[in-house]
Amino acid sequence: MNRSGPGRVLLGLLALTLVCVPFYGAWRWNDFRGAVTAQEEPGPRGAAPAGGPPPERRSANTAPVVLAYHDIGRDSRSRFTVTPEALDAQLAALASAGYRTLDSEEFIAYLRGGPAPSPRSVFLTFDDGTHGLWVHADRVLAKHRMRAAAFLITRSVGSHRPYYLSWEEIGRMARSGRWDFENHTWDLHRRAAVDGSGRASSALASRLWLPRERRQETVREYRRRVEGDLDRSVADFVRHGLPRPRLFAYPFSESQERGSATPTNRSLREALAERFVASLTNSSDRPLPAGRRAAAAGEVQRVEVTAETSARELLAAVGRWTSVTPTECPDPLTQPRWWRRNDRSGTDGLGALTGTGPYPAATGYAAASYRPAGTADWSGYTVDARIGGLRESRNNIGLLVRDGSLAPLTVALSYSYVRLLEHRDGRWHEVGRRKLTNSVEHRVGVTVEDGRTVVVVDGGIRIERATRVTGGDGTGGVAVSVRNGDPAGSWPRFESLTVRPSAEAAAAPER
Known part of the structure; x- marks a missing residue:
């Protein structure tokens, strides 16, 4: 029987579909694998390492201590990369000493004047949004039934793979209930020239050099640039289905306590205060643990954890930063x-x-x-x-x-x-x-x-x-x-x- 022209076209399209679908599926699978890295399971639960002197008794109003991590991984020469085994030992030590982790909601409620969540609590934070959080840290958190907050440089998400997290990995982490996501700028976690000699400083905290005009930004231009970056970063969160961030971590752990009377720093503090409940830093001219003093300063100081920090040293640092009456x-x-x-x-x-x-x-x-x-x-x-x-x-x-x-x-x-x-x-x-x-x-x-x-x-x-x-x-x-x-x-x-x-x-x- 003679088939009509349209029939032959339909059969051809069907054959082409049957041939192409497997290749398309394979291509999409490879693309998905590139966006979602395989996770690594932590080792079996073991005895928590010795933590030094027994913990002191704490009053019911003890403030939480904020811990600052960066990347989690192996074979790194960076002092800011903690191995999965070290993170496992540190969280085991905290759990053994009776500490529980907070989510962002609990931490923010405390900063706004609410009661302390418990006599022993820590708020785990991870800066930059590196892929080690998905590959290693997520499984360690699951093992110890703990929570954390990751501070994202949103322009970097999905770039320089696999160094930074992808939005697909971030989505899975958010749905796990173990992670909250907070702000670390859109693209101001970098150094840039601040004068004609090329001297570089923080792109967030400094007025930058405008080479075409051979001058430094005005305070108004600086504020417009910073506010534009922050707003763009917040929009990235919303566009990818994440809650609007309410906490901010300074790039390079800067602090606006230093030289706080300058117009630049005043503009930055105002821009941050308009968008976030609090800003977090690892460096300050005076201790700013979570509490009344930190609330008045608009900043909360964190205890930084590095590759050299042992579980014992971490417990000792948490003890030093824990409020007493x-x-x-x-x-x-x-x-x-x-x-x-x-x-x-x-x-x-x-x-x-x-x-x-x-x-x-x-x-x-x-x-x-x-x-x-x-x-x-x-x-x-x-x-x-x-x-x-x-x-x-x-x-x-x-x-x-x-x-x-x-x-x-x-x-x-x-x-x-x-x-x-x-x-x-x-x-x-x-x-x-x-x-x-x-x-x-x-x-x-x-x-x-x-x-x-x-x-x-x-x-x-x-x-x-x-x-x-x-x-x-x-x-x-x-x-x-x-x-x-x-x-x-x-x-x-x-x-x-x-x-x-x-x-x-x-x-x-x-x-």
Whole structure:
């Protein structure tokens, strides 16, 4: 039978389809495999590595600690690449110590004034969006039933494969319930020229050089460029079906605490504050753990994890960054491991401050801060100290309160005087002075409340100072220092130091 022309065309198309479909399917399969890398299962669950001293008991209001990772992988020379085995051991150690991980929603709720999620919690973050998060980290998280947030440079997604994640991998990670995705710019995680000599700096935090016009960007041009990048990045999230990001991580872990009064930094902080609940950094001029101080600064500082970080070291770092209350620290001098020397002596220990030595030299200065990260949100406390070894015009001690705040105060105590000094505009200013009865020993009590500081020496000499800053800008713990100017004489010493909630704080109802 003679087939018509249209029939022959239809049969030809059908034959062509039968021939092409397998090849098309194979091509699409190869394309899919390129977009979704095979995952690697972690090793079997083993005993958690020893974590050092047993964890301290924590109050119900303990703030979460934020951890910062970058890539997860093997055979890398980068100190920012942690092996899958190290990540496995670190998460096992955290789980064994009773820590749980937060999702972004829980962390943001806390930053906005909500209660602490639990006495022991960490927020795991991973910068840059590298493929190691899908290949290795995702399976390790699943093994330990933990969660994390990945901060994406959205222009890099799907590029330089397989270094960066693909949108297909990100979609699978989001659907697993183990991952949240937050912002790390669209294309500002890079250095660029900032002057005619070619000197490079952060493309996010700096005004760039315009070579055709032989000038630097104006502040208005800078802000327009940065806002355009951030908005484009946010649009990428929405376009790929992800929730709008509410957290931002600075490229290169920059911090706007430095030089914060410049118009450029002010513009950047405003642009970030308009789009995100908080910005995260690994570097700051003062500790900014999650809490009141960080909220006031608009930044949260993270504990960075590198290839050199062992599970034991990670637990120790989390301990240092975990918030404590004055009630939990009644006798700080009996806890030498929680003090950090900050006198550039390169030594540890409290002997130079408590009279047992060693001392930096026959004369000089020694100083230490007590748990500067763990006490960052302290207010409503009283510190009492007994001082000995004072000599006329030869030595003195310093008792600093509101350590790390924007307005720290130092009580400088000598043989015959007490002075109150306030730090502002980059230097110390005397704001109070009283004559004392000459003595080699004195007792001093300092009460810190949100709006004032009261100093009482030897039970009767009093100095009161209204606080210039309040709220999170004025919170902070305790630091001590001693000075000796007599080569033939002895150093002064702290014979005792105790901390307790102030009467006002003790009477306040618990939140």
